[in-house]
Amino acid sequence: LFEFNSPYSPRVSYHFNPKVSNYHYGVRHPMKPFRLMLTDHLVSGYGLHKIMDLYETRSATPDELRKFHSDDYVKFLSKVTPENISKMPRGTFEKFNIGDDCPIFQNIFDYSSLYAGASLDASTKLINDQSDIAINWSGGLHHAKKGNPSGFCYINDIVLSVLNLLRYHPRVLYIDIDLHHGDGVQEAFYTTDRVFTVSFHKYNGEFFPATGDINEIGCSKGKHFAMNVPLDDGIDDESYVTLFKSVIDPLITTYKPTVIIQQCGADSLGHDRLGCFNLNIKAHGECVNFVKSFGIPMLVVGGGGYTPRNVSRLWAHETGLLNNVLLPKELPDGLPFRDSFGPDYTLYPVLDDLFENKNSKKYLEDTRIRCLENIRYLQG
Numbered sequence: 001l002f003e004f005n006s007p008y009s010p011r012v013s014y015h016f017n018p019k020v021s022n023y024h025y026g027v028r029h030p031m032k033p034f035r036l037m038l039t040d041h042l043v044s045g046y047g048l049h050k051i052m053d054l055y056e057t058r059s060a061t062p063d064e065l066r067k068f069h070s071d072d073y074v075k076f077l078s079k080v081t082p083e084n085i086s087k088m089p090r091g092t093f094e095k096f097n098i099g100d101d102c103p104i105f106q107n108i109f110d111y112s113s114l115y116a117g118a119s120l121d122a123s124t125k126l127i128n129d130q131s132d133i134a135i136n137w138s139g140g141l142h143h144a145k146k147g148n149p150s151g152f153c154y155i156n157d158i159v160l161s162v163l164n165l166l167r168y169h170p171r172v173l174y175i176d177i178d179l180h181h182g183d184g185v186q187e188a189f190y191t192t193d194r195v196f197t198v199s200f201h202k203y204n205g206e207f208f209p210a211t212g213d214i215n216e217i218g219c220s221k222g223k224h225f226a227m228n229v230p231l232d233d234g235i236d237d238e239s240y241v242t243l244f245k246s247v248i249d250p251l252i253t254t255y256k257p258t259v260i261i262q263q264c265g266a267d268s269l270g271h272d273r274l275g276c277f278n279l280n281i282k283a284h285g286e287c288v289n290f291v292k293s294f295g296i297p298m299l300v301v302g303g304g305g306y307t308p309r310n311v312s313r314l315w316a317h318e319t320g321l322l323n324n325v326l327l328p329k330e331l332p333d334g335l336p337f338r339d340s341f342g343p344d345y346t347l348y349p350v351l352d353d354l355f356e357n358k359n360s361k362k363y364l365e366d367t368r369i370r371c372l373e374n375i376r377y378l379q380g
């Protein structure tokens, strides 16, 4: 492995459970937990498992889920099956937002408890100072609400982890680079100054979940402790990374978080099945590496990502970066599912130029200035 020079050599823990990749949302559903298996194969194929602490994770308990989610929702999720859903009281579908986005599939509660348990384990490693960076690629399901699932997310593992971290950390910074707005996390901490949430996402007032306007900045004690960076189709590497760094640098320096959670949704990459941005793997990774460079304890989670081969490429690359390793473009020998990575069979295929960049220089500059103004309020 080629280690690059860095003044910071974090202790990295990797939290995974091979079982999570076996659940199915349904044949036509874009969310494929199978992408996690591809990711784990790339990570171990490149030998990264030898330089990190590996933890096979446990399920979160119903009591742990209830730290954020309502009693009746946790009970519903633990009881519901594809067979009994039709026999539930009238109004159940509507009440719990069940439908195409959030279907009831086999063992849905085991799936949700597993990815949530992994994020909880990872956050506990940070609290106990047993690692500097804890990774859970199966987590990052940022849309789930207190009383219902939303946008492919059933349990909000991020909110649960933030609540866990808040027991010991005075200030938590949440950074979300998924294509979609991190609405569930923003909503949960909208009125507190102990959690700063910032989300970069596609926004036009309609695109799911239709929130994340630049004017959403938090309220009461939380006013100025939420930030939204709405973007249009086709944003490219240079504009995204420049904007990201120019906002995150003063934000970290001013807010002085004691711990950072970064959601690394891979649907902001070019060529994503549900996406409309033009980011390449290295640009997305540069955002993660930039946050790492501050040397603050980090919980790193996954999120969206609907072209499985690119999701796994991205998260393997980012696992490398977090370990001060730049993975070579040649895929490891004997990689299971090698066929998935054709026709180029490399780690860094070109993913740009599908969408015209609709973010003008002027729009990006205005957005940057609005964000910096929001940060200035923190100093007062």
Ligand code: TV7
Pocket (backbone or CB within 6 Å): 028, 029, 030, 100, 101, 140, 141, 142, 143, 151, 152, 153, 178, 180, 181, 208, 265, 267, 274, 303, 304, 305
């Ligand atoms: C974190 N976009 C989650 C992102 C959640 C996005 C949506 C779909 C979709 C669902 C399918 C499907 C799809 C081709 C794409 C308004 C609707 C339109 C359902 C068909 N194909 C994350 C959620 C988003 C389900 N939802 O941030 C089964 O696209 O736009 C919507 C809502 C109503 C419901 N219909 C879509 O990345 C993990 N859903 C095919 C089969």
Ligand code: ZN
Pocket (backbone or CB within 6 Å): 178, 179, 180, 265, 267, 303, 304, 305
């Ligand atoms: Zn998304």
